[in-house]
Amino acid sequence: MVQIHDKSFIxxxxxxxxxEKIKVMAAGISKxxxxxxxxxxxxxNGAFMFASDLFKELTIDAEISFIKLASxxxxxxxxxxxxxxxxxxxxxxxxxxxxEDIVDTGxxxxxxxxxxxxxxxxxxxxxxxxxxxxxxxxxxxxxxxxFSIPNKFVVGYGLDYDGLGRNLKEIYQLDDHVLV
Ligand code: 5GP
Numbered sequence: 001m002v003q004i005h006d007k008s009f010i011x012x013x014x015x016x017x018x019x020e021k022i023k024v025m026a027a028g029i030s031k032x033x034x035x036x037x038x039x040x041x042x043x044x045n046g047a048f049m050f051a052s053d054l055f056k057e058l059t060i061d062a063e064i065s066f067i068k069l070a071s072x073x074x075x076x077x078x079x080x081x082x083x084x085x086x087x088x089x090x091x092x093x094x095x096x097x098x099x100e101d102i103v104d105t106g107x108x109x110x111x112x113x114x115x116x117x118x119x120x121x122x123x124x125x126x127x128x129x130x131x132x133x134x135x136x137x138x139x140x141x142x143x144x145x146x147f148s149i150p151n152k153f154v155v156g157y158g159l160d161y162d163g164l165g166r167n168l169k170e171i172y173q174l175d176d177h178v179l180v
Pocket of ligand 1: 056107108154159
């Protein structure tokens with residue numbers, strides 16, 4: 001059990017379970033992208049640890065770049081606008097693999113992926129550590145996935161609760177068991 005700010009979290013996925021799934025994912029990607037020299041785009045902050053461990057396990061030539069997504073309110077007609085900060089690599093003609101920590105509602109990626117498609121990459125695929133299928137409101141196709149999890153808040157392994165918990169080596173789930 002760990003305490004972060006005002007909440008308690010219970011162990012959910014061990015370091016060994018995470019590492020094992022990442023090895024399998026990296027082997028699959030290495031096979032699918034042999035000779036394609038893919039460009040990985042990892043989404044900060046949450047995906048930094050997953051991106052690092054996944055990238056280390058690849059056995060092919062590959063590049064990696066890191067971006068941050070920022071959302072700001074646009075005009076009435078555009079609604080909220082999502083911009084990518086730090087994408088300094090030309091993706092035209094490249095085989096791109098997005099690395100995301102968790103796909104929850106799918107809102108973030110369903111807004112960001114079409115923006116990337118406009119830049120004419122050869123292909124775009126998505127690699128996610130976690131997915132909460134019950135939370136989906138904006139479906140996105142996840143091409144490589146480590147774990148499908150229930151609709152409960154998780155922390156650790158790069159994921160935070162209000163800034164803390166990213167350094168945990170395992171993934172913890174919010175303990176919603178209320179003591180009375
Ligand atoms: P979406 O747009 O898919 O709803 O949200 C994706 C982002 O929300 C993730 O990249 C992550 O930053 C955040 N998020 C969603 N669910 C969780 C969760 O259970 N724990 C943490 N720490 N962040 C989450």
